[in-house]
Amino acid sequence: MNKKVKKWYDYLWIWSIIYFVLGFFNILCAWLGMIDFVVPLIFAIVGHNKNFCNTYCGRGQLFRKIGNDYKCSRKNQAPSWIASKWFRYGFLIFFLTMFGNMIYQTYLVAAGATGLKEVVKLLWTFKVPWGWAYTTGAVADWIAQFSFGFYSLMLTSTIIGLFVMMLYKPRTWCTFCPMGTMTQSICKIKNDNDQVKL
Amino acid sequence: MAKRYAEVNKNRCVACGECMYVCLKGAIKIIHGRYALSNSDKCIGCGLCEKSCPAGCITMMHREQVSE
Numbered sequence: 001m002n003k004k005v006k007k008w009y010d011y012l013w014i015w016s017i018i019y020f021v022l023g024f025f026n027i028l029c030a031w032l033g034m035i036d037f038v039v040p041l042i043f044a045i046v047g048h049n050k051n052f053c054n055t056y057c058g059r060g061q062l063f064r065k066i067g068n069d070y071k072c073s074r075k076n077q078a079p080s081w082i083a084s085k086w087f088r089y090g091f092l093i094f095f096l097t098m099f100g101n102m103i104y105q106t107y108l109v110a111a112g113a114t115g116l117k118e119v120v121k122l123l124w125t126f127k128v129p130w131g132w133a134y135t136t137g138a139v140a141d142w143i144a145q146f147s148f149g150f151y152s153l154m155l156t157s158t159i160i161g162l163f164v165m166m167l168y169k170p171r172t173w174c175t176f177c178p179m180g181t182m183t184q185s186i187c188k189i190k191n192d193n194d195q196v197k198l
Numbered sequence: 199m200a201k202r203y204a205e206v207n208k209n210r211c212v213a214c215g216e217c218m219y220v221c222l223k224g225a226i227k228i229i230h231g232r233y234a235l236s237n238s239d240k241c242i243g244c245g246l247c248e249k250s251c252p253a254g255c256i257t258m259m260h261r262e263q264v265s266e
Binding site: 003004043044048049050051053054055060064075077078080083088168169170171172173174175180181183184186187188190191 | 210212213214215216218219222228230231232249250251252253254255
């Protein structure tokens, strides 16, 4: 059988690692994660495709790398409900609600109603002090608050992804990834009447 | 021609593209970001896509089953 030639975009898993390392030392780097939010939407809305998930998603590649190459995945088939529509859309709604809450917290800090919280919240529950990654007053408080909130979201989704990677197949996270669900929905709406050509 | 070929359940497919990535023959494509589609003429029936599919929506079919 032929062996595939690796292209530059096959190494984007390194970007995922760099992102979390940067955020560990400087929380403001969490803003770079917006790339992973905006680019898939641009692909879906403008290009009507899921090329980001298919080719450029560093996180998906990271799960594949750790799961396959480092044999950290049991490679079991995940329960069918994980890829079911109600779970995917339910998780998307939950995720967007949590994202909205994070934006609201940022707003409260910007409005001066509450102070900056230098913590990273894991799994939307556990507060982990993260003060070393930010020098107070370096930027406006709301910018820093968004960074902590966004990094929490990114780290939480990676932890969930790693957990299901270990239990099931490496890219099980992709079956209910909120961005994947959202972009697939956009593609379904945009491409409803397109002809299929192989 | 191979005895088996991959068939994708479009309704369950999440279009993650893992099958397309592992396919050594380029027999699978993601159609408009909606679902994966396997070209049975190109498929060599190796089953790599079935093994890698996280949504479990790929089944290896026997060629005989096509004519049935």
